[in-house]
Amino acid sequence: MDVAFIIETIVKIVVILLVFSALAGFGTYFERKVLAFMQRRLGPMHVGPYGLLQVAADGIKLFTKEDIIPQNVVKPIFKLAPVITAATAFMAAAAIPFWPEFTVFGYTVHPIVSDINVGILYVMAVMAIGLYGPLLGGMASANKFSLISAARSAAVFISYEVITGLALLAPLMMVGSLSLIDINNYQSAGITHWIAWSQPVAFILFWIAAFAETGRTPFHLVANDHEIIDGFGTEYSGMRWGLFFIGEYANMFFISFVMAIIFLGGYGDGSIAGAFQLLMKVAFFFFFFLWTRAAWPDIRPDQLMWLCWKVLMPIAVLNVVITGAVILFKLKGGM
């Protein structure tokens, strides 16, 4: 084991942790501003220029707030739950390539912590563990609303995991590899080679399921603010609640990266222009999360289940079957 390799890996991990923790903080600022503009308000304006320092103010508030553990909760699980959400969100980032490889002072840097050859499966699996946070937080709180939220998070998890898996299957069959770097290189020839054109159904399905996986608005049932009073977060305060928040926003960024890499060509041929395009795509997906929150109401739990099992899943299965048939005929024709 090379010392340089160990140091490089540790530096990468620290950079990813710092950048995405900060981005999660700024994510709340973007969200409040975007929502405000769409509702013809100004949003945060008082702290700093255009309210930019609101993030710092919120951070100080969260860090210095008293850490309350209510009576009758199951203490160890209650303390563990927010850590699971935040930690798994960052663990998932280990297999995501954030930037094409570049050379600094003759030393080639691969901006991915570990290029395992089952990258995309690993990312989705570890992100899925993140849903244990709301589940455990809700079940450990001695609170009816939290328990309802926990039940919903279990239901959402079990159903939408199926959609993500089936939607991913079709593009993976075309690429023939599970590594995100291979998937990116498959589309490196330019915009016409993006998988979004050859697999539009899988793209839309995965996009819909991404909202469920991150618990964003049309599927915000896990912590429905107006119906079950922030669900699993009801009993939490201070930084424990803040960890749930960081986890949610980091997950939004990471799933945006995954969607941009799988369906919209990623960083393309690896030039600087391609790298900036990747960031633009990620920014678009992140903006879309906020846009949807401003434009759509939440749907009911039974509508969510209906959508999953009676609409999305049959479409996803059909998509996989058709893709398989086409690939098979192409193989036959080629031979």
Add this chain to the structure above:
Amino acid sequence: MFEAIAFYLFAALTIGMFTITVMTSQALYALTAMAAGMIFISAFFFILGADFLGVIQIIVYTGAVMALYAFGMMFFDTTRTLVEKRENPRTIFLLGVIAATLVVFIVISPIISTHLEARYPIEAALGNSQAIGLILFTKFLVPFEVAAVMLLVAMIAGIVLAGKKMDKSLTLMAEEEIALMSAAQTKPDSQEGAH
């Protein structure tokens, strides 16, 4: 060196987690420890270089244990300790010891007789997931298909058992309709009482 550290760390963690699962009388502790133990097991697959199986272990068991949580939620108040009724602790202990010894014997016997060799050794040219696909669809095609048919049968049985009133949605019905429907039933609905 890293492999040894990782192995002993995850071995200790896995054993610790499953010990909690067995020993505790708190449903929430048991379930959480089991989920954690199942996820820690995936580390052994990663150490052995079987990345694909490691990730599948995580995916399958997070989902499976999540379903167990749903049952736990329905049957117990998970924030309270459960008082178990143990009528014959000696019999349970004896049976437990016999079962554990048998499992250890079954796992160790091929190592003792030194007949441990790979029937289908790893092909260096193939990736992890390709190798598994190749083995599954050539050498083990029949067991694989039989398992698929069994799962299909279980799924259809589940739909038949659970789907009796699937065309009606209680959420969409008015209160009077629900009252009419429950009055029309010959058997009164089993009350969902507090436990």
